Amino acid sequence: MSNGDLLEDLRSNRQRVVVPDRDDPLLQQTTNTPKKPEQITDLDESDNLSKVSVNKVPTQQEESSNCDEELDNYPSKLKRLTIRLDEEICLQLDAVCSRQTLTAETLIESLFCQCDANPNLMKKVLKDAKERYKKRKQAGVKKRVASMQQKYGD
Numbered sequence: 776m777s778n779g780d781l782l783e784d785l786r787s788n789r790q791r792v793v794v795p796d797r798d799d800p801l802l803q804q805t806t807n808t809p810k811k812p813e814q815i816t817d818l819d820e821s822d823n824l825s826k827v828s829v830n831k832v833p834t835q836q837e838e839s840s841n842c843d844e845e846l847d848n849y850p851s852k853l854k855r856l857t858i859r860l861d862e863e864i865c866l867q868l869d870a871v872c873s874r875q876t877l878t879a880e881t882l883i884e885s886l887f888c889q890c891d892a893n894p895n896l897m898k899k900v901l902k903d904a905k906e907r908y909k910k911r912k913q914a915g916v917k918k919r920v921a922s923m924q925q926k927y928g929d
Contacts, residue, residue, distance in 0.1 A: 860868065872879050890897045 868879055872882055890900050
């Protein structure tokens with residue numbers, strides 16, 4: 776007996792179970808015909824409709840135009856900027872942002888705007904920034920020299 780004959784024997788001898796149809800309530804609901812307009816009764820004038828307040832629901836077009844107007848007030852383009860900060864300053868920045876429910880980006884934007892509006896404050900900030908920049912450059916050079924000495928070993 777070959778494998779092909781065995782497969783044919785199994786296919787020919789198998790009996791499928793026949794399951795009777797069942798009533799499906801969901802199908803019955805969809806087959807019901809919808810009510811015709813004449814079957815729907817009108818409200819009597821005696822019903823007190825003055826107590827019912829009707830709020831005007833804005834159309835999709837009105838909502839869209841309102842949303843567009845609001846979006847025009849926001850900055851049109853945002854640029855992603857990855858920055859590296861001193862670890863201690865980063866922790867302090869996170870703490871301030873957390874307490875004030877701000878993001879670091881919005882806080883930095885606001886700080887820059889305030890500095891830009893106040894020239895004396897901007898001078899102080901730029902002086903401090905230049906000192907920090909010089910220190911980081913020196914630290915980078917020292918690290919690079921140490922790494923080269925370790926790699927090439929004098």
